[in-house]
Amino acid sequence: MDASILLALRDPAGVPFYPVVFQALYVLTWALHAAFVLLALGSMGLSLYGTMKQKTDSHWKILTPHLIQTGKISVSILIVLGVAPLLFTQVIYDPNWYVANTLSGMWVFIFIYTLIVGYSMYYWYYYANKSSQGGGKLIGLISFGILVFCGILMHNFAVTSIMPNDWMDMYAPNGVVDTSGWTFNIDILRLIFMVSLSIPVVGIFLQNYARFLSTRENFSQEFISHASSLGTKLSVVGLLLSAATFVLWMIAIGYLLHPLSLATVVGVVVLLFLSAKNTNSYITTGVLVIVALLISALRELIRYDIMGQLGYSIYDYPVNLEIPTLLMFLSTFLVMGGVGVAYLLTMAWKVGKTQGIFDGSKDIWVNKLGTYTISIMVAWMVIFFGWGMTFLFKNIL
Numbered sequence: 001m002d003a004s005i006l007l008a009l010r011d012p013a014g015v016p017f018y019p020v021v022f023q024a025l026y027v028l029t030w031a032l033h034a035a036f037v038l039l040a041l042g043s044m045g046l047s048l049y050g051t052m053k054q055k056t057d058s059h060w061k062i063l064t065p066h067l068i069q070t071g072k073i074s075v076s077i078l079i080v081l082g083v084a085p086l087l088f089t090q091v092i093y094d095p096n097w098y099v100a101n102t103l104s105g106m107w108v109f110i111f112i113y114t115l116i117v118g119y120s121m122y123y124w125y126y127y128a129n130k131s132s133q134g135g136g137k138l139i140g141l142i143s144f145g146i147l148v149f150c151g152i153l154m155h156n157f158a159v160t161s162i163m164p165n166d167w168m169d170m171y172a173p174n175g176v177v178d179t180s181g182w183t184f185n186i187d188i189l190r191l192i193f194m195v196s197l198s199i200p201v202v203g204i205f206l207q208n209y210a211r212f213l214s215t216r217e218n219f220s221q222e223f224i225s226h227a228s229s230l231g232t233k234l235s236v237v238g239l240l241l242s243a244a245t246f247v248l249w250m251i252a253i254g255y256l257l258h259p260l261s262l263a264t265v266v267g268v269v270v271l272l273f274l275s276a277k278n279t280n281s282y283i284t285t286g287v288l289v290i291v292a293l294l295i296s297a298l299r300e301l302i303r304y305d306i307m308g309q310l311g312y313s314i315y316d317y318p319v320n321l322e323i324p325t326l327l328m329f330l331s332t333f334l335v336m337g338g339v340g341v342a343y344l345l346t347m348a349w350k351v352g353k354t355q356g357i358f359d360g361s362k363d364i365w366v367n368k369l370g371t372y373t374i375s376i377m378v379a380w381m382v383i384f385f386g387w388g389m390t391f392l393f394k395n396i397l
């Protein structure tokens with residue numbers, strides 16, 4: 001692949017801010033997306049095991065619906081959080097993203113519809129399990145399979161996008177143009193590594209779950225230690241499996257001795273040690289966040305290197321500074337997003353920590369944050385539409 005082709009595929013309008021900022025935001029937001037992908041797959045997978053034990057085992061009777069609920073919420077969060085890295089990748093790596101979407105066009109369509117069907121079936125599974133214990137096994141299993149398939153499709157898009165040297169062969173195999181959109185590429189070690197992480201993620205989630213509920217009177221000590229030791233087992237076994245596949249993947253692509261890869265290995269070992277001891281799962285979660293960021297940075301490094309060897313550097317992307325857009329983005333992301341998420345998290349924390357029923361209207365912080373969130377949202381809507389209308393009329397009148 002010639003660099004001139006890649007450069008010609010860039011947006012002629014340039015990028016609205018310095019590319020390194022988009023790159024950093026890509027790494028951050030993909031890590032967030034991955035966190036909820038892994039929690040969704042892990043909790044849903046474990047809940048399916050729970051449906052088989054739920055009728056006879058009192059611990060699984062409590063745990064299974066909670067896991068189903070966790071997975072259900074995580075899918076919605078992963079979808080929302082998937083949009084952010086999608087936007088950043090198409091700003092700085094638009095040649096890659098659009099070529100992959102063209103070559104795999106059919107899979108892109110299929111992705112959207114399978115995600116809708118898979119997530120709708122998840123609700124079916126949720127309601128079936130709610131109405132009868134152990135119910136919805138088959139529907140849950142199909143929904144799980146579909147959501148894993150969505151992950152495999154995402155993997156195909158990511159892998160195809162970093163194979164510029166093979167794009168011509170995919171587009172016109174043996175010189176015959178193939179416009180079917182059925183291009184499909186898999187890097188099996190990378191995929192197994194990514195998906196295997198859902199086991200330690202649900203394990204550490206269970207440790208947090210047990211720690212969080214331990215202050216409540218309506219959960220027995222026996223149940224808490226059961227959830228906690230299950231979490232420890234899952235995180236230890238899962239981390240060993242993920243570490244092994246990570247090393248194999250790194251050897252296969254020749255990155256094992258790269259400082260970022262070594263830092264990830266160290267991070268995983270620390271994680272293994274902390275989750276095996278399980279003294280404070282909140283600290284373990286902090287380390288997990290760092291490891292997730294390292295993995296996300298490594299994915300970006302692999303892509304950056306591949307493109308660099310072809311003469312494409314995101315740092316050379318023409319910059320066309322657009323400060324108002326940036327201010328709008330940052331205030332939306334940090335101010336509205338930050339206050340809104342703080343409001344929801346504060347409320348969720350207090351609901352869980354209160355014995356009996358929590359009355360948000362009597363809580364000073366929940367009240368304050370709720371008022372701020374609504375006020376900021378109203379102001380945001382006025383500015384967003386006011387700004388848009390002003391420019392629209394200015395341009396057409």
Ligand code: HEM
Pocket residue numbers: 030033037078079080081082083085086087089115147148150151152154155156157158159161190191194195299
């Ligand atoms: C159940 C649904 C989904 C699952 C299981 C899933 C899973 C994954 C996985 C495993 C990867 C990493 C692939 C790799 O690096 O090999 C990934 C990447 C990604 N996902 Fe998702 N995903 C889902 C839905 C979504 C949605 C709805 C969006 C967007 C709205 C999204 C946006 C992205 C983006 C932008 C990347 C990075 C692509 C790249 O770097 O080239 N994902 N996803």
